[in-house]
Amino acid sequence: MRIPCPLCGSRDIREFDYMGHAQALDRPEPEAGAQAWDDYVHNRDNPAGPTRDLWFHGLGCGAWLVVDRDTVSHEITAAALARDVKGGAA
Amino acid sequence: MAELVAKSPCAGLLPISEGGVTVSEVDPGPITAIAPFRGKEKTLNTALTRAHGLGWPAPGQSDAAGDARIQWFGHSHALLMGVAPKASLANHAALTDQGDAWAVVRIDGKGARDVLARLTPLDLRPAAFPVGATARSELQHMQAAITRVGRDAFQVMVFRSMAQTLVHDLQVALRAVAARG
Numbered sequence: 001m002r003i004p005c006p007l008c009g010s011r012d013i014r015e016f017d018y019m020g021h022a023q024a025l026d027r028p029e030p031e032a033g034a035q036a037w038d039d040y041v042h043n044r045d046n047p048a049g050p051t052r053d054l055w056f057h058g059l060g061c062g063a064w065l066v067v068d069r070d071t072v073s074h075e076i077t078a079a080a081l082a083r084d085v086k087g088g089a090a
Numbered sequence: 091m092a093e094l095v096a097k098s099p100c101a102g103l104l105p106i107s108e109g110g111v112t113v114s115e116v117d118p119g120p121i122t123a124i125a126p127f128r129g130k131e132k133t134l135n136t137a138l139t140r141a142h143g144l145g146w147p148a149p150g151q152s153d154a155a156g157d158a159r160i161q162w163f164g165h166s167h168a169l170l171m172g173v174a175p176k177a178s179l180a181n182h183a184a185l186t187d188q189g190d191a192w193a194v195v196r197i198d199g200k201g202a203r204d205v206l207a208r209l210t211p212l213d214l215r216p217a218a219f220p221v222g223a224t225a226r227s228e229l230q231h232m233q234a235a236i237t238r239v240g241r242d243a244f245q246v247m248v249f250r251s252m253a254q255t256l257v258h259d260l261q262v263a264l265r266a267v268a269a270r271g
Binding site: 007008009011012015057058061062063 | 149150
């Protein structure tokens with residue numbers, strides 16, 4: 001498997017670490033309630049098909065990526081810097 | 091007061107040579123990591139050009155002007171090598187002295203690419219990785235920075251603490267490539 005890093009280009013999977021579902025980017029408000037926090041911390045879907053993950057390019061540029069991939073075909077359809085997705089550049 | 095003796099990272103380990111490929115140590119001079127402050131990328135580029143004649147490198151690019159070299163070094167991160175940074179840069183970026191922190195070696199010779207191909211998953215064909223191209227990648231599980239400095243010459247950087255491992259892994263790869271003739 002290869003991941004198209006927006007900075008480095010297409011790179012081998014061994015340069016990356018899987019960091020869980022991209023749901024981790026959507027942190028609820030502190031008072032959002034037990035259900036929202038339970039979902040955020042523990043509950044994950046297990047889709048057969050498109051999913052969205054976080055990957056850390058630790059043996060490359062050091063960026064966190066948001067990667068869209070298909071768990072059935074293993075196709076990777078998009079990869080973006082988490083900073084851009086999250087709007088953290090401001 | 092103790093008399094401290096400067097010792098390079100690969101002292102006593104290099105140079106090594108096998109099958110027409112040579113690995114030698116490079117003294118990079120001062121090394122400074124530059125990380126632009128949020129929103130200061132443009133002004134940093136101007137300040138860099140004014141101070142050292144080098145602009146901010148695009149991902150995967152390196153450049154040189156006189157003794158000063160700049161090398162892309164990861165997400166929002168570059169290294170200035172060979173010269174001390176002008177103080178003006180500190181208004182636009184975080185500067186961190188990394189001199190002595192990196193083992194820097196040069197691999198020279200016709201089979202240099204074959205040697206590296208045994209150690210890193212990078213595509214090092216000239217079309218994909220021309221002279222001046224640089225990449226952060228893996229070299230036998232070490233975080234490395236690999237730069238093409240000539241048609242058959244590469245510069246490789248790893249953490250100083252891994253100098254001995256780097257030389258060992260390069261030695262094994264050199265022998266394997268040489269054995270295939």
